[in-house]
Amino acid sequence: MLTYIKERSAFLFINVLLFASIALFLWFVHVPGWLIILVFICWFIPLLTSYLLEFWQRKNYYEPLIMNAQLLDQQYLLSEVVERPDFLEGKIVHDILQSTNKQMHEHVNKYKQMQTEYREYIETWVHEIKTPIAAGKLILDNHKSSDVKGVYEEFEKVEGFVEQALYYARSSSTSNDYLVKEFSLKPCVTNVLKKNAKAFIHNKIQLDLADFNEVVYSDEKWVEFIINQLISNSIKYSQKKEKKIRIFTTMHEHNLILHIVDNGVGIGEKDIRRVFDKGFTGENGRAFGSSTGIGLYLCKKLADKLHLGLDIQSQKNAGTEARIIFPKSKVTLLEQ
Template sequence: MKLFLLYIKERMTWILFFSFFQLWLNILLTLDVTFANTSILYMNSTNLFLFLLFFLWRFFQETKFIKSVLEIPKGDLTFDQLIASLPEGESVYEKVLMDEFQEIVLLGKQELNDAHTTFLEERDQTLSWIHEMKTPLTSMKLMLDSVDDSTLKKKLEVEWLRLHMLLDQQLHKTRLPSIEKDNLIEDVNVERVIFKEIKELKPWCMERNIGFETIGLDRLVLTDQKWLSFIVRQLISNAVKYSKVHGEIRIFTTDDELGHLILSIQDEGVGMSQADLPRIFDKSFTGRVGRESTSSTGMGLYLAKNAAEKLGITISVISEVDFGSTFSLHFPLQNEMQQILGR
């Protein structure tokens, strides 16, 4: 029925032409005395009947092609199978249309393949550059151990840490599109991950005199350890960055009513406005607080959110200006994780 109504709309010019023709014919038969004995009703009925027959015949002829396109099971086919299953068309116009469409598809596929090749080359170059940068960073770390001036050493360690984290962030950003090929799902001890990340951030925490309180972290979760470490690293580094000097960060676990493990990272920092909260996971969004910090890139939370979604982890946040923020990771249950991996 929907297709028939669309066809009527498409052929409205036919209907208007027929109506105008009938109107003109009726005026002619009424005014011209030579047609005085002609039955107007008979003429109108005959013309209308013939027009309806023609209209229905054209409808069935012209909608065969459209119906065959609409009946293709799009969700069950690959792109190449979808293109191959398209009808060739019966009329000259339909065949010309399909030929042009096939050419456009081939050009589009070629451009897509070229773009994908370029992307892979750039990704490989970026990964190569990151790994090359790690060598001088490692050398710098060894050199820092030989610095005698403790004040200078602490400052250099903080700057080295920032450089290391930016490089690490770029590495995970490059690998994020292929995370499914890069992960290893296993039982991961939350406490070990947290303590390792806190240790990595030690120079920065000491500079700002920030302490940690950890509660109930000796828990196991089914996830990828490397990517979980990256997510936790972004959240803890954010907590350290926006905490007040001499502040404290609480890291603890709870369980919801369905048995999901929730890992929370709570700071007593500057917090975020309610206007900023809906956008904090957007790419390159820094917010009011971030714009006041030259070191904010707006990428950490964006990458953490995307990586978490790939692992079935949900990130939520509660924040208030001047009262700090609490970021929580909601881990999936084992059966939910299996469904995610089976996609």
């Protein structure tokens, strides 16, 4: 209210000066005092009443406008939830908000379309590139030598990075790509181990796979990708002697946890808090020279969108434990 009065103080001051001048003139010509008071009433009562009505009108419009702007998560929808006012100034503001909102939607839709086209291109490219990779691996399978073996391993790395690119492209819109259903966790883990069988043999890593038969609720394809990334990391950062990876599950009241534990080089205390940051490679990444800092970031991003927990605990030179936390039921998953 005070701000409103201050904005109109100049106009009020001019009216007061004009009335004072007229009142002084009327007093000089011996006009009765009651008539001067009547002129004051007839002058200022309508003026102050119009100010009061104008203030009330604007207050009823701008207060909900400010409140909605504070409460809305998506503030660009403000013009959609506020009614068009019946005074000129408010109409102008409302029309401008709607116009800018419409233009913003057009720009957003344009960039969404560009993103969709780019993603579709990446997906098509990934599926196309898989064919020559598979053909190359098949050719190498028929030529057994130490040199060919190294080339085969490089092909597998390329295949892993290509698959990572596909899931990264899809990660921005998982709602269209994943299907939550019941599936057995053991076959999912076994499929990942089969993919990495040659890496286990080549690196002479002992596998300790527990016997578990639990059923979980999620998207099997996406979960398999996350597990593969975690196991690949365990293989990549294994120690030189007595290498070992243990995989087992533990049951809790509200969830099931899949544990992937290795006795590799481990992660330093200063790096452990940043392992899920995009592009972060840390001390191990610099030492091994083959880390992109995308794998764990992508795993965390997908796990969050699938409403799964993902946690990593590690100690330098002692090993790392990765845990994927599944809700016990589909109802629990959908409530999160």
